[in-house]
Amino acid sequence: MPTTNQTNLIELAEQNLSQSHQHFKIFKPYGFLSQFLPESRKRKSLLGELFNFPEKTMAIGRLDHDSEGLLLLTTDGMMSYKVRDKTVEKEYYVQVDGEITLSAMSQLQNGVDITTNGTKYLTLPCKAFKLETEPQLPTRGRKIRDPRHGPTSWISITLCEGKNRQIRKMTAAVGFATLRLVRVRIGDIHVDNLSAGDVVRLANFDAAINR
Numbered sequence: 001m002p003t004t005n006q007t008n009l010i011e012l013a014e015q016n017l018s019q020s021h022q023h024f025k026i027f028k029p030y031g032f033l034s035q036f037l038p039e040s041r042k043r044k045s046l047l048g049e050l051f052n053f054p055e056k057t058m059a060i061g062r063l064d065h066d067s068e069g070l071l072l073l074t075t076d077g078m079m080s081y082k083v084r085d086k087t088v089e090k091e092y093y094v095q096v097d098g099e100i101t102l103s104a105m106s107q108l109q110n111g112v113d114i115t116t117n118g119t120k121y122l123t124l125p126c127k128a129f130k131l132e133t134e135p136q137l138p139t140r141g142r143k144i145r146d147p148r149h150g151p152t153s154w155i156s157i158t159l160c161e162g163k164n165r166q167i168r169k170m171t172a173a174v175g176f177a178t179l180r181l182v183r184v185r186i187g188d189i190h191v192d193n194l195s196a197g198d199v200v201r202l203a204n205f206d207a208a209i210n211r
Contacts, residue, residue, distance in 0.1 A: 021076035022054050023202045027194040028071040030140045034062035047073070051199040060084060064165060068140065069093075069183035070191040072205060082209045083186065091127075091158040091185035092167055093135050095144065096176035100130055100153040104174040108157065114169035123170055127158035137182055138196040144179050152179060 028034060032045045036057070044065060047053070053073065060072040060080045069092070074080055082088075108128040114121055131154040145152070153176070157167055168178045184191045187208030194200065 021074060021079065022057070023076070023079065023205055024051070024053070024057070024073040024199055025189060025191075025194075025202055026050060026071050026073065026199045027138065027191060027196050028063050028068055029196040030066060030068050030142060033065055034059045034071060047071075050197050061090075061162060063183060064181075067181040067183070068138075068196065069181075070186055070189070070194075071183070072186055072189065072202075072208065074205070079205055083205055085209070086160050088187050088208055089127075089158050089160055089185070090162065090183060091156060093131065093137065093182045093184050094155050094157055094167060094171060094178055095180035096153050096155060096171050097145075097150070097179055098153065098176050099151050100155055100176055104176060105130060105155070107174045108155075108170055112170050112173040114163070114166065114173055116163045116166075116169075121163065123163075123166065124159075124161055126160075128155060130155050135182075135184075138194075140180060141196070158185075 026047070028047070029045075032047065032050075033039070034047065036046055036048045036053075038044070038046060047059060054075055056075045057073050058075070058077070058080060060074060060083045063069065063071055072083060074083075105128055109125060111123045111125050114123060134154055157170070159166065163169075167181055171178045182191075187205075189202075189205065189207045
């Protein structure tokens, strides 16, 4: 058993190590990959183009190339593991094609069948509701769709899981294609009023993991 002094030294070392790490939140723009290294034969924009991040910075989770919004980055692998835990909520604002129905919202809340890795999967119950007004978000930089082609709706979906392209598959399963997808919250860390490409240093990620 370690002595009291040894325990204190271990705790102090862990605190110093934690303090040496750096953490960030960013608004990932449309068209960027959630990574620093390029993929073979693909010329896509990468996170390193947004800021001079320190070595060993990693994205916590990911947003698809055509999704936007809040992305957390850290140099601490253990912190990445904690934030990706299934107890941490991730909230998304989703623009869908058409006037969303109460029936569709109920299906999203209770779980729908999607396909992931070639296998059928029933999504877990989640929080979902219609936004009565269009959220104030940065312009995407690429036109979503001509309004003359019909109405659209904005909804909020909060998940504690993250299958590949899950939300897009969920809205498609209830008959409403996703036109725009923006993550706005991870735990209690919000995207706030960030513009596309903005980078903000954070002291820690306690708001995300201490719930």
